[in-house]
Amino acid sequence: MSVDLDPPYPDEPLFSVVARYMVDVDVGDKVRFLKNLFGYQQRLSVTLAYGLERVAEETRHVWALSSDELAEQRTLYPYYAALLPMPFRDALLVAMRQKQQKPSPLVVHSTLRFCEGCRAADRASGRPEYWRRSHLLPGVVLCPEHGRWLTEISSNDLHFLTSWPTLQLLPAKDVLPIALDLNAAQLDACQRVTRASVWLLHNHVSTDVGAALAQFKATAWTAGFTFGPHDVDCRRLTRHFIEFYGEPYLYHIGSLPVLGNNNWLAKAVNGRLPPRFTIRAVLVVIFMASLHERDSGLAWPLCPNELACHGPGHIVERRQYHKKAGRFSGKCSCGFRFTYSFTEAGIPQDVRPTVYGHSHAELARSLEDTGATLAHIADVIGASPQVVSRLLKKRSPVRGF
Template identity: 25%
Template sequence: MLAFFPALYPDEMLYSACARYHRRSGNLSIKATMKDLFGSTTASAVVDLPNRLDCLRRQLPAGTLTIVDRLIKENTLLPLYSPFLPRHRVDKMIAWMKGSTHGGGIHMAMGVMASGVPAPRYLRFCPECLAADESRYGEPYWHRSHQAAGALLCHKHEVWLCESDVPTAAPQNKHAFVAAPVPNGKYLPQPYERYFLHYREITRSVAWLLSHPETESPGLFFFRKKYLHHLRQMDLASYSGRVAQRELLEGFVAYYGNCFLEQIHCRIDIDSQCNWLNSIVRKPRKASHPLRHILLIHFLGTGIEEFFCTGIPESRPFGRGPWPCLNSAASHYRQAVVSRFVITRNCETGEPVGHFYCSCGFNYARTGPDRERSDKFRRGKILEVGPVWEAELIRLAEKEKRSLRAIARVLGVDVHTVIRHLAQLADCRQEENFVEDGKSLIERRTRWLALIAKHPQKGRNELRALGPADYCWLYRNDREWLFENLPPVKSRKGSAGCRVDWPGRDRELAARIGPAAHAIRYAPGRPVRVTLSAIGKKLGTLALLQRNIDKLPAARASLEGVIETKAAFGIRRVRAAERELLRRGESLETWRIVREAHLRPGYPASVAVEIERIISCI
């Protein structure tokens, strides 16, 4: 048992404490120090993840250190890796660090070797921390937070770290512990200065993880769900979990820059489907380096503390089930009986669309998310009406003999919906009617032919007015025969082409197109492109413009003067995005403008020029 062992300082590496012991013990041989501390002359001086810690505990004086788990949490770099690893693997790492075997496999099993992110080649120190430690404790020491990959700043003083001449993996003598200070320190290269803000966020995140060793591994699926939640907020993932990988890669590279990602060994090949960013947001199959998790967390607009200390917000754009059935023909109308529910995403707006399936057969869909409690009773599109609704439709139409509008009011649908379903039901019952009511069919055909023979000069509408009951019955049940036995359509001689005043209609439309385009262009909210379709819908003349534009030369000329090209609309969206970002107080960066303007890859060069002009005017 050792006669003494130095007290560990805040944020000190175990390697540093062993180096201070070697200096105070007076041992001339570094292997003698290894024998004192770890009971073996073949043990190695490991900086970040040492092993043989149970042997060290047995060698220490009584009362010096009795809990190895505390030593691992407070004086090694394991707390930096453990939150991003499966719990069973963390337990395995702790067991290996306590034991005397598997020392060479700890880094391999941790995934550090395969990540492509190398550990620092030399021990690093902060000049201001070095001076403060010497003033307070009488000697400097190696800080744990200065030795993490990617952490090139001191989180306390926010100055660049210096590299010593002490290698973290000495090829000549792997048994030596070297104490601080080292006089030959050199500052990191100046090119890092332009990425000061990125390095500061990384350094703060590393410091938080090391100072909160109680942060247990939430599991790889936790990261998947949390990332998907934030990606949905950025419109980079659907509610079903599908990630827009290409847009994510482009936004990520635009946020950090290729040069910065190269510096920290996290380069991304946008054209490759097998890069680390694609893997980290997909279904978890392997662990990733903590530095890469930190980069993604900051890109998603959150901090490391908020990310770990808040739960996974459930994506419930339509609230909790069960949901109400909106079948007004059912006895459970507006009651919460719908439990089957599917969410999809509107491919144009990105908004969630809920599909609700009731046991009565009535299925409907509506667009979310819900903003008020009454929204759950708002019905969008009817997917299927079901047998209950159809039975009520037949009862109202045949037994109560209600009008189409009255039926529509009772069933909560449009008149055209009632007409369509009545026609469908009539078609389905046609064969049955022929069998059950064959005598009526013959009688009605006979009466209709007699009516035509009696009035040979009458047209279709006049015959229908003379025999409305037979015409309606035959139309519903024997339509093909009826059309074969109708008089030919009378031609309107001398009136063709004179029923519509095309010049007058052309002048009227041409005068209305300009104000309609102005209203679309300057409408509040998300910009809408000025197109023929948008103007036609605004004026209620879409079919007229689409089918008869050749007869409307003045209107066509007005349209050509106001319709926006893709490039012009893109520039207007970029300017609207600039105003919105300034209103929210956010910085004007290319990736922010592209995301706010909802631009897709491959937008015109003139739009890119406008973005550069906006940023250059900052």
């Protein structure tokens, strides 16, 4: 049996085209029709579709698309494929071609969303109101075209076998407008998720989520979420993550991290984010970009002692904040100690030495041996003549003034 499905509208998912067809021709036995079209008893699938080889054969005379082209153009497969490792990506496509269950590593949602602005545009143009793939993307709560909150209905409230709803005939009582209490910055973060997700859907790219996660810890550490010279303060990072997106949004999309052993964000910091949670990968990458933009001034300091044998870029072993003075103090293994106001890209600013290291004393003695004056030595080292005098007399680190 061949099925004369209508030409799909821009960005229309397969299930929407099928739902419109069943209404237009007044299909009586929907379960039988769907079984004939997909080759098995197909249930409503909002984001993906299975049995596409059968669908391609049944619609070849009107669409002339292969099963893989259907997956690319009429489902959210390109979005998931962009974020999944290659083995999972290939397994998913095989499952969609044939009568198989979706691969267990992938988590897909079952929520229908639409934009009232797009719905009005459909009516104004004289075409049927239809679902759009970009509205169905995980984590997307704003229309990419109009920037307004989407309206949603959970397909859990539908009968998966017989209720393939068209947007045009959707009962008003079944819909729930999304209205999250977010500030302007959090709304901007949601818009970033929308733009990134739509870009992944339409550009057919492949990303390396694992490589991005490998940089998460270093990015968080550089941004000032430090717990010791090498560890990340995951508790403080999690609070900032929640503040960045807004608790209502994260809770709404099922990705609110909880403090404790089950904190998925803390696991992501250490590179452990299961590939099935694609939306969380998007959230982390966008959050990482914001950390790159963030100049907190709290990053763990690098040693400012340019004379030390450890060379540039050495992280000091100890750091402490002195609330009364409003300054940080740092202590390095080279013997150099100092205070500073803040950091820029890890480099301490407004540095005031408190203890000079062995490298300063060695340089002072070598300059003295060449006949350099006390004033010249002080100028080279960057210390007062009194400190230089003490450096020349003692072999241990000398405190500054």
